[in-house]
Amino acid sequence: MGTNIALRFDGDRAYVTLDRPEKHNGLTIDMLRGLVGTAHTIADRKDVRAVILSGNGPSFSSGLDVAETVGDPLAVVRAFISLPWRGTNTFQEACWAWRRLSVPVIAAVHGRCYGGGLQIALAADFRFATPDAEFSVMETKHGLIPDMTGAATLSSLIGIDKALLLTMTADTVDAAYAERIGLITEITADPVAAAEELAERIASRSPHAVAGAKRLFDRSWQASARRAFAIERATQLPLILRLAASGRRIRPSSY
Template structure:
């Protein structure tokens, strides 16, 4: 069962696509688990030199499908608990699994790239986006914070003032602005072609050097990821509890 995530191989490339186009690739818990599984499959393939991550339909992803996810609150709670040997929960691993891969991961973005969808794109090593793409750290609209590794990835890409601005306002920003602040690697009319061209350039280098470069920067860039993700969970949990209590009061 695909759980709305497709995986195809073409030569030395893996193509992963979010595949719930009628919902702008709104993320379900099954999709998050499938992303983790698919990343694990790719990680076992030494012949794969690059991963291209995209979304089918009108958008890369509109973020977590909150209504669908909250249809099973117990499943959300289980998914929020981190696995001790990884230091991530299901929400976080759906993003960070791409950082764990030795291969470079290139996100191809179009349409909406919001919330959890944005955090998946930020966990890629590179992001190519169409000029009409829109980006939003939209969790504040739901009284929450980004908790799918967004704190770790934003801190590596933009300054703290821009990270706070995006997070506190939850305002959507356009692709040129995203490129200017470092959220996007490049804005281009054909992001897939740009991603494939970059994949070709990287494939011409030693796969061991490429994997080692990725590991080097991930392990040495600013604060430890494990610490950042633990803080992320600890900060989010009271907000989730508050939202649940407020919802319960409204129902009464």
């Protein structure tokens, strides 16, 4: 796509690849814009049932390329401005755009997964990682905080204490520790193959139910019980009506 972001479609899957291997996929402003545009392109496709997000070369992503980014302060300022109709700026939307998709997004992680790269992976619905993958919320090393939706994803996945621990120390942790605390879904020798297998399993289910499940958990995860129940009802009713209109019957063996 001209922004070090590669996109290809294969059947009902979209493959999105960070493609700046010589820099361990260090993120630039153009790459962040490319991620946003790629997510929007996928959202317009009705035939896509899953997205597999990975990195080309030795790493998933080493995070923001600070040297490259600070060389154009005006671009940083522009990218930092939040768009009112989205509620996110470019840095945040490069991650949160994957949460907005109605289909599952699966990150296949290897090598370094640091800083902004980690926040992109955390915005996926599932994360498969190689045994030698490394993870770091490294922003405090640069005197910064995770500002690409990391506060929301980290605290919901691993709890506020572990999120603060990783953020305040900027420690690098291995895949075993990441799996133990819930930062990643599973360790596997071939994350892309694992992602494809999961995508195939999910594709066998109703796309409307899958989209509804993603929407339900995203909107209700940290809501009050009363609010969560309201979201459940609002999400379930269209599915029930769709089922009734199709004439299908739900049998006990279906569960």
